Amino acid sequence: xxxxxxxxxxxxxxxxxxxxxxxxxxxxxxxxxxxxxxxxxxxxxxxxxxxxxxxxxxxxxxxxxxxxxxxxxxxxxxxxxxxxxxxxxxxxxxxxxxxxxxxxxxxxxxxxxxxxxxxxxxxxxxxxxxxxxxxxxxxxxxxxxxxxxxxxxxxxxxxxxxxxxxxxxxxxxxxxxxxxxxxxxxxxxxxxxxxxxxxxxxxxxxxxxxxxxxxxxxxxxxxxxxxxxxxxxxxxxxxxxxxxxxxxxxxxxxxxxxxxxxxxxxxxxxxxxxxxxxxxxxxxxxxxxxxxxxxxxxxxxxxxxxxxxxxxxxxxxxxxxxxxxxxxxxxxxxxxxxxxxxxxxxxxxxxxxxxxxxxxxxxxxxxxxxxxxxxxxxxxxxxxxxxxxxxxxxxxxxxxxxxxxxxxxxxxxxxxxxxxxxxxxxxxxxxxxxxxxxxxxxxxxxxxxxxxxxxxxxxxxxxxxxxxxxxxxxxxxx
Ligand code: BGP
Numbered sequence: 450x451x452x453x454x455x456x457x458x459x460x461x462x463x464x465x466x467x468x469x470x471x472x473x474x475x476x477x478x479x480x481x482x483x484x485x486x487x488x489x490x491x492x493x494x495x496x497x498x499x500x501x502x503x504x505x506x507x508x509x510x511x512x513x514x515x516x517x518x519x520x521x522x523x524x525x526x527x528x529x530x531x532x533x534x535x536x537x538x539x540x541x542x543x544x545x546x547x548x549x550x551x552x553x554x555x556x557x558x559x560x561x562x563x564x565x566x567x568x569x570x571x572x573x574x575x576x577x578x579x580x581x582x583x584x585x586x587x588x589x590x591x592x593x594x595x596x597x598x599x600x601x602x603x604x605x606x607x608x609x610x611x612x613x614x615x616x617x618x619x620x621x622x623x624x625x626x627x628x629x630x631x632x633x634x635x636x637x638x639x640x641x642x643x644x645x646x647x648x649x650x651x652x653x654x655x656x657x658x659x660x661x662x663x664x665x666x667x668x669x670x671x672x673x674x675x676x677x678x679x680x681x682x683x684x685x686x687x688x689x690x691x692x693x694x695x696x697x698x699x700x701x702x703x704x705x706x707x708x709x710x711x712x713x714x715x716x717x718x719x720x721x722x723x724x725x726x727x728x729x730x731x732x733x734x735x736x737x738x739x740x741x742x743x744x745x746x747x748x749x750x751x752x753x754x755x756x757x758x759x760x761x762x763x764x765x766x767x768x769x770x771x772x773x774x775x776x777x778x779x780x781x782x783x784x785x786x787x788x789x790x791x792x793x794x795x796x797x798x799x800x801x802x803x804x805x806x807x808x809x810x811x812x813x814x815x816x817x818x819x820x821x822x823x824x825x826x827x828x829x830x831x832x833x834x835x836x837x838x839x840x841x842x843x844x845x846x847x848x849x850x851x852x853x854x855x856x857x858x859x860x861x862x863x864x865x866x867x868x869x870x871x872x873x874x875x876x877x878x879x880x881x882x883x884x885x886x887x888x889x890x891x892x893x894x895x896x897x898x899x900x901x902x903x904x905x906x907x908x909x910x911x912x913x914x915x916x917x918x919x920x921x922x923x924x925x926x927x
Contacts, residue, residue, distance in 0.1 A: 451857040452923040457571065457867055459531035460524060460874020460891070461825050463578040463623065465507045467877040468537060470514035474553035477543025479580040480591075480639050481507045484648070486883035486898065489780075489797050492647040493883040495635055504900055506878040506885070511894045512904055513875075517561050519906065520875055523892055525568035527912060528919035532570050533824050533870040534561070535578035535623065538604055544584035545600040550607045558608075562615035573824070573870065574616050575688065576605060576672065578623035579636040579880060591639030592628075592661035595745070601668040605675065613680055620761055620824070621669035624690035624783075626718040628662035631655075632783045636880065638662055648881065656740050663742045666721050670755025684758045687722040688824060690783060691715055691762040691813075693805045697771035697787045707770040709734075714784070716816070723760060723817045725753040759867060760817055763825030764852075767792070767805040783881070795828050797887060803851035810859035810866065820865045825872040826852055829879065829887035832909065840893050840909040849911065849918075850926045857923060871915075875906070891915050 465481040472478070480495075485503045487493035499505065513520055524532055538545065540554030565572045581591060582600075589597050609619075627633025631653035635641055638661035644650065673685040694710050696703040712730045720728040726749070735742065768779060768786025779788035780798030792800040806826070813821055828848040832840045849871060860866050873889030876896070885896050891911040896902035917925055 451860050452866075453860070454922075455530075456922060457531035457573070457822065457869070458919040458923075459529040459533060459570070459573070459868065459870040460527075461533035461870040461872050462513070462535075462875065462877060463575065463580075463880070464535045464537035464540075465510075465578065465580050465878075466873075466880060467510045467513045467875065469508065469510040469512040471505075471508040473514065474540070474557065475543060475551040476537065476554060477539040478583040479537060479539045480583055480586060480636060480641075481579055481880075483583055484635070484883060487648065488884055488898075489882055489887075492649060493881070494647055495641060495644055497643065497645050506883045506900075509896075509900070510878050511876065511896055514557070516904065516906070518564055520892070521561070521564045521568060521570065523906065523908075523912075524874065525570060527874075527891065527916045529568075529570050529874075530919070531573050531618075531868055531870060532565055533573040533575065535575035535580065536608055538577060538580050539582045541607060542582065542600070542604055545582035545597070545604070546584065546588070555607075555611055558612065559615070562612060566615060571618065572616050573618040573620065574612075575620045575623050576608070577601070577621065581639045586639050586642055590642040590657070592664045593638070593640045593657050595664055598664050598668045598671070602671055602675070605672040609676055609680060609683070613683075617682055618684050618686070619676065620686045620688045621672050621757075622665055623688050624763060625662070625665055625669065625687065625722070626689050626714060627783055628658060628665060629714055629717055630784060631658070634658055638665070655738055659735070659740050659742055662718075663744065663748075666718065667748050667751050669722060670751045673755040673757055674751065686759040686761045686822070687719055687757045689715065689719050689760070689762040691764050691809055692782065692784055693764070693767040693802070693809045694770045694786065695767060695789065697769040697773070697776060700772070702772045703770065706772050710770050719760060719813075719817070721752055722757050723819065725756045727752075757819075759820040759822060760813060761822040761824040762809075762813070763872065764806050764809060764823060765826060765828075765872075766795075766799040767802040768800065796831055797829050797882075799829070801828070801848060803848075803855045806852050807855040807859045807862070810856065810864045811862055814859075814864040818865075820867045822867040823856065823869045825870070827872040827889040829873075829889055831886060832876075832888045832893060840907070842909045842911050845891075845909070845911045846914045849915070853918065853923055853926055
């Protein structure tokens with residue numbers, strides 16, 4: 450057997466992209482609740498006030514809030530051992546600033562975790578997946594405000610204590626490294642006070658963004674430290690958006706540029722979260738980019754004391770880095786890059802690179818030597834129903850098969866891999882475009898970009914295929 454016994458096969462979601470019920474049972478608005486839908490040609494917009502004629506896809510999403518029993522039963526039928534989901538901070542603290550948590554919000558996640566346990570599914574919970582309370586944007590300019598660290602600590606203490614018997618695996622921030630580049634501003638660092646405009650902010654402010662990121666890194670470390678002190682059976686992980694980059698050519702200038710890109714985009718946050726200190730290369734980057742991070746006494750000690758137990762990441766695609774600005778560009782998750790002539794792309798222009806996953810797993814494990822988990826992977830595609838009324842998504846099966854094969858290679862290379870939770874195991878709202886049409890799921894949801902659809906769930910071919918993969922612990926990928 451390639452995959453170890455107890456391997457955590459499952460799927461991944463995020464509250465803001467699938468729960469809906471955005472203002473039900475006391476929930477407050479979070480950043481994505483203020484974001485309109487878009488497409489891969491027209492960007493999503495952030496609005497300060499809700500606009501009457503705009504569509505806000507998180508408001509209903511696929512309404513997991515009222516379908517959780519049915520959905521978790523479907524995950525169980527596929528054989529899931531693990532389910533990655535996030536808690537919507539604004540269900541627990543509607544503005545982030547209350548003294549007391551919202552009981553109805555807490556009770557909802559009790560029901561969800563109980564349902565998972567009933568089916569023998571281990572929850573893997575992201576504490577903050579692009580879900581900052583919007584009130585904290587208005588009051589503190591998002592994570593730029595140091596006060597937000599305290600709000601986050603309060604939230605963590607409440608959920609740790611409440612769910613201590615139901616949840617053991619935690620991730621602090623989804624794709625925290627998105628704070629190292631401009632496209633991460635809206636959803637990650639959320640320094641968008643007073644901002645109305647497109648998803649890719651027009652006036653990026655790296656000084657603010659890195660200050661906000663510092664606060665997130667401190668908040669993450671404090672949460673990990675607190676969990677370790679009070680709940681020794683918790684396992685605390687980080688979560689990185691891994692944007693694998695190859696030099697476009699073997700010209701040393703391309704190679705060095707790629708190395709610098711890898712350092713600040715892919716390694717910087719995890720060097721802090723796994724090794725417990727700002728890496729030396731970041732000093733030069735900050736000097737050259739005129740970034741001055743304000744720290745308070747104790748910050749460096751917190752970073753040192755709050756290192757994670759396991760490393761998790763998303764992997765969808767790879768890109769190339771070139772010093773030649775005329776090279777053709779390719780789309781990608783959060784960032785564009787130079788197009789790799791050896792790879793094909795998805796409908797949204799993300800380059801499909803299964804071998805890049807083996808390469809990436811080896812690189813990460815060589816660097817840190819702690820257990821790894823792939824907590825997002827998948828292909829966003831247009832799904833059309835066939836004449837028989839079913840979705841025959843052989844392209845999705847191909848994508849997943851090739852990536853699982855390469856994970857198997859990495860395990861044989863000696864990488865310690867805990868599990869695999871492909872993204873959007875059930876169709877949900879796209880984070881970057883706000884579309885429903887960009888589907889990742891093995892379960893189809895009757896919900897469309899114009900907001901119509903009866904929300905009914907249907908199994909795609911990939912549902913049955915993944916069921917077989919799990920039941921054979923990854924041996925039968927046919
Ligand atoms: C990751 C995010 C997810 C998810 C995924 C797919 O970066 O963590 O929230 O959405 O990407 O991206 P998209 O939805 O833009 O296709």
